[in-house]
Amino acid sequence: MRQVIISQMKEHASEVKQMRDAQLLSDLFASHAYKHSQTIATYLAFGHEFNTVPLIEQALKDGKRILVPKTYPKGRMIFVAYDKDQLAPTRFGLMEPISDEEVPKSDIDLIHVPGVAFNESGHRIGYGAGYYDRYLSDFTGRTVSTIYDFQEQSFTPDPYDIPVQEVLRR
Template identity: 55%
Template sequence: MTKKELRAQMIEHLKKQDKAVKAQRDRELFHRFIGLESYQKAQTLATYLAFPFEFDTSLLLEQAQKDGKQVVIPKVYGQGKMVFVSYDAADLKTSTFGLKEPRSNQAVDKSLIDLIHVPGLAFNHDGYRLGFGGGYYDRYLADFTGSTVSTVYPFQTLAFEPSQFDIPVKEVLRYGEL
């Protein structure tokens, strides 16, 4: 199966999740995430504004702000360029991908980000991810030295070979695993 076919299959599976089961999984993954040492120590957290079928990042956004952390979210440009910009719920616009993103172009320097919550459609056992296909995160993570964590539902673990450009996530929180 090609990566394109795997992506389509995984998106379909994510969209078919029972809403109550997904919400329960999101809560458990959220509690595990905020209990991580990397989260506790982080002053600046990067996360994403999720599609409805992905892990509910609104829980994390809210908690990180309550915890006094600076929260940054991605802003995507053409040719695979992505930066992180301070999160301001009142200053968002809809991107070409149909997601909300910051209006601001004030990128936060990569060296100031302690922890990145990385999205993905599927993950192998070594932390390599199958993203949406743009390569934005792999490019960004290539020289990132901080912590990276992803939150994963049970069916998102697949055996696949990463490409030479893929960057593994340092920690994958898999629902149902301790």
């Protein structure tokens, strides 16, 4: 399922993707979770994923603190304050913070969670490394994901899967 949906994401017509990204962004900005969050963790997206750059730029203009993930071996992940001038490419081709200065989970109001497939209860299939499931296992803030309609799938989650609280679809 993971590979099929990733292929669909990569084949998504760019003008349709841009339109859906704009609609999803509008939905996210209108959400209670966004409006009532001061510190938001998001991700730096692959080209086939929901484009997070406009989210980051507008959230900063709105006076919100933005965090992005930094990953380590064995599935460890932390969130670090976003600084566009302090990023370096990872072995996966994503940009990641240079800094190791972790922001405590208790400081994060909202995590914008990536994923490949989501079921109706918000469980997700990611890229397979388990970073977000580990991180979210004891996270007490809000979680949200922005997905394309074809990413919603029917599947039985694994026992360790942590559902996203709100999934916005277009």
